[in-house]
Structures are given as structure tokens and as C-alpha cells.
Amino acid sequence: MALQCGIVGLPNVGKSTLFNCLSNAKAQSANFPFCTIEPNVGVITVPDERLVKLEELVKPQRVVPTTVEIVDIAGLVKGASKGEGLGNKFLANIRETDAIIHVLRCFDDDNVTHVDGSIDPVRDKEIIDLELQFKDLETVEARLQKTEKAAKASKDQDAKKLVEVLYRYKEAFENGKSARTVELTEHEQKVTKDLYLLTNKPVMYVCNVDESSVVDGNQHVEAVREAVKDENAEILIIAAKTESEIAELETFEERQEFLEDMGLKESGVSKLIRSAYKLLNLQTYFTAGVKEVRAWTFHKGFCAPQAAGVIHTDFEKGFIRAEVIKYDTFVELGSELACKEAGKMSVEGKEYVVQDGDIMHFRFNV
Ligand SMILES: Nc1ncnc2c1ncn2[C@@H]1O[C@H](COP(=O)(O)OP(=O)(O)OP(=O)(O)O)[C@@H](O)[C@H]1O
Numbered sequence: 001m002a003l004q005c006g007i008v009g010l011p012n013v014g015k016s017t018l019f020n021c022l023s024n025a026k027a028q029s030a031n032f033p034f035c036t037i038e039p040n041v042g043v044i045t046v047p048d049e050r051l052v053k054l055e056e057l058v059k060p061q062r063v064v065p066t067t068v069e070i071v072d073i074a075g076l077v078k079g080a081s082k083g084e085g086l087g088n089k090f091l092a093n094i095r096e097t098d099a100i101i102h103v104l105r106c107f108d109d110d111n112v113t114h115v116d117g118s119i120d121p122v123r124d125k126e127i128i129d130l131e132l133q134f135k136d137l138e139t140v141e142a143r144l145q146k147t148e149k150a151a152k153a154s155k156d157q158d159a160k161k162l163v164e165v166l167y168r169y170k171e172a173f174e175n176g177k178s179a180r181t182v183e184l185t186e187h188e189q190k191v192t193k194d195l196y197l198l199t200n201k202p203v204m205y206v207c208n209v210d211e212s213s214v215v216d217g218n219q220h221v222e223a224v225r226e227a228v229k230d231e232n233a234e235i236l237i238i239a240a241k242t243e244s245e246i247a248e249l250e251t252f253e254e255r256q257e258f259l260e261d262m263g264l265k266e267s268g269v270s271k272l273i274r275s276a277y278k279l280l281n282l283q284t285y286f287t288a289g290v291k292e293v294r295a296w297t298f299h300k301g302f303c304a305p306q307a308a309g310v311i312h313t314d315f316e317k318g319f320i321r322a323e324v325i326k327y328d329t330f331v332e333l334g335s336e337l338a339c340k341e342a343g344k345m346s347v348e349g350k351e352y353v354v355q356d357g358d359i360m361h362f363r364f365n366v
């Protein structure tokens with residue numbers, strides 16, 4: 001279930017720099033547009049304080065965190081949807097991701113070229129949005145051509161519904177709006193599921209700023225905030241270049257000191273990883289044995305057997321029940337045994353919807 005977040009933006013806005021801070025794989029970062037051509041994929045550990053706490057309490061032989069995949073995609077330019085600047089290839093890369101981290105250049109630096117000659121993140125965002133919308137319009141029109149006639153002639157309600165939604169999408173794109181602004185009922189979602197529209201993917205924005213703007217932002221960040229205020233999307237302010245320098249420091253203490261000097265408690269990329277995880281609609285449950293304390297990723301809304309299947313398919317097939325302790329209770333009482341004795345371990349069946357932070361023990365039979 002490896003879901004991916006793609007880092008998207010214009011060329012030279014700091015995507016690879018950000019990716020480098022995230023991953024140990026050093027993506028090539030340089031001051032010329034189109035430095036990245038093949039997408040770099042990083043499997044990135046999700047920082048989770050709960051895991052640290054559980055380690056203290058359980059003292060296991062090892063601790064295994066959960067991960068999220070992030071892909072550094074090449075910069076898109078105006079005309080990408082028409083194939084400009086290897087646009088089609090890069091758009092295909094975006095289509096393969098499950099969510100978008102849209103990086104916006106919010107730093108002034110005459111030494112770093114901007115493809116459009118000036119710093120204007122709102123304009124930049126619109127360029128990217130437009131290209132993605134153009135591509136989606138193409139997808140929608142192609143689908144209409146294929147299905148419209150047949151849908152009209154048939155009694156198939158799903159097909160009719162599909163055509164109706166396709167027209168709503170078309171109208172949105174023609175008005176410069178993204179697919180995610182079109183609200184759909186459950187049925188409508190079902191019939192349009194296989195469209196895989198680019199502008200339907202969840203999005204968050206990263207304002208890439210200079211070191212001095214990292215706490216309070218700057219006028220570019222303000223402009224972005226204003227421009228996306230109706231999107232209900234998260235905005236993170238990160239000084240990617242500075243963070244990439246911090247990432248080079250040897251020890252955790254050195255890195256922490258540097259961050260504190262900047263006025264930060266934790267690195268921007270740490271926040272970013274957690275936000276990416278949330279954007280993908282992922283949550284974590286734990287297993288906490290003396291051999292191993294481990295974080296597991298599941299989709300929000302998974303029932304216990306599905307969540308068990310993340311560990312092993314046998315766990316799902318032979319699922320009998322799950323024993324669940326809430327994280328806060330575990331920390332409060334200090335051990336599984338104490339929770340059991342206090343009657344704080346619940347026994348749950350197939351219908352149980354697993355919650356973020358649950359400490360799980362699965363009973364199964366194969
Ligand atoms: N916050 C920042 N302040 C100043 N310079 C920065 C900042 N972030 C990145 N840079 C610089 O901008 C240049 C471009 O960065 P990077 O290669 O990461 O861009 P990119 O978005 O990956 O570009 P491409 O689309 O061409 O792959 C590099 O020289 C990098 O050091």
C-alpha cells in the first residue's frame with residue numbers, strides 16, 4: 001500500500017532541495033531549470049513522538065517506524081499540457097502520485113534564476129494549476145467523446161451520471177477551477193473513479209522562503225495565503241536551502257541547536273512528512289511487543305481485519321479478533337499488563353474501525 005506524494009512546481013523553485021532534506025538519497029539540485037528529469041523516489045520515515053514514548057516504556061529490542069513515499073518530480077512549465085518542456089512525461093509522473101505537495105518560490109535571490117523572470121508565487125501557482133486543468137480537460141473531453149452517445153441511447157444510469165459529471169468538470173476547467181472544487185455525491189464519486197484527474201488529488205502548499213522569513217513568513221507567503229484561502233489546503237513555510245544545510249550536520253543536538261537559533265522547535269521537513277501522511281489519508285497503529293515496537297500504516301477508516309492485513313495477509317484471512325489499548329491509556333498505566341488488569345484492553349471484532357494511535361494485538365487462525 002505504498003502511497004506517494006509528488007513534489008510539484010515550476011522549475012528551480014527548490015523542489016529537489018526540499019526532497020534532499022527529506023531523504024538521504026541525494027537528488028541532484030542545481031541552479032538551472034530541468035535539473036530533475038527522472039523522478040527521484042524517497043521512502044521517508046515518519047517522525048512520531050509516540051514511538052519514542054512506547055520505546056521508553058516497553059524497552060523493545062528494536063523499533064520500526066512507518067514510512068511514506070515522496071517523489072521529486074521535474075519542474076512543469078507553461079505549455080506542459082501541450083508537451084512543452086517534456087511536459088507530457090512530467091504530467092504522467094504526477095498522475096502516478098496520490099497527492100501533491102506544491103512548492104512555491106517565496107524567496108528573493110538574484111542568483112537563482114526564475115523561469116518567468118520575477119518572484120510571484122501566486123502567478124506561479126496559477127501556471128501550474130492551469131496546466132493541470134488543461135490536461136484534465138483533455139481527459140474529460142476524450143471520455144465524453146467515448147461515452148456520451150452510448151449513454152444517451154442506453155438506460156444505464158451510471159453512464160448517464162458519468163456524462164453529467166463530466167460536463168460539470170468541463171465547466172470547472174473552463175472557468176480555471178480544479179476538479180477538487182467540484183463536489184460529488186458518493187454515487188458520482190463511484191462512477192468517475194477511474195478518471196484519475198490530476199486536479200482531483202489532494203494538495204498542500206509549501207512556501208519555500210529564505211531563512212529570515214521562516215517564522216513570520218513574508219509578503220510572498222501572505223499573497224499565497226490570500227490566493228488559496230478558499231481551498232481548505234494546508235500551507236507550510238519552509239526554508240528549504242537552510243534545512244538542507246542543517247540536514248548535513250552530524251548530530252541531532254547540532255541540528256536541534258541550529259533550528260532553535262532560527263526560532264523553530266522542529267524542522268519544517270518533519271512537519272512536512274507528517275502533513276504528507278495526513279494528506280494521503282493515512283493513519284498509524286502500533287504493535288508493542290518486547291521484541292519489537294512498531295508503527296503500521298493504514299487507511300483512515302480501515303476495519304480491524306484490513307488493518308491486520310497490513311502486517312500479513314494471513315492476519316486478515318484468519319482474523320478472529322483484535323485486542324486494543326488506547327495509546328494514552330497505555331502511557332498512563334505504563335504497560336500492556338497494567339492495562340489488561342485495569343480492564344482497559346478492549347476486545348474488538350471485524351466491524352471495529354481502527355483509530356489513529358491504537359495499540360493492537362491481533363488474534364488469528366490459519
Ligand atoms: N529557500 C531558498 N533560498 C535560496 N535558494 C534556494 C532556496 N531553495 C532552493 N534554493 C536554490 O534554488 C536552486 C534550485 O533548487 P532546486 O534544484 O531544488 O530546484 P527544483 O525545483 O528542483 O528545480 P528543477 O525543476 O529544475 O528540478 C538551487 O540553487 C537551490 O540551492
Ligand SMILES: [Mg+2]
Binds near residue numbers: 016029035036072074
Ligand atoms: Mg529538481
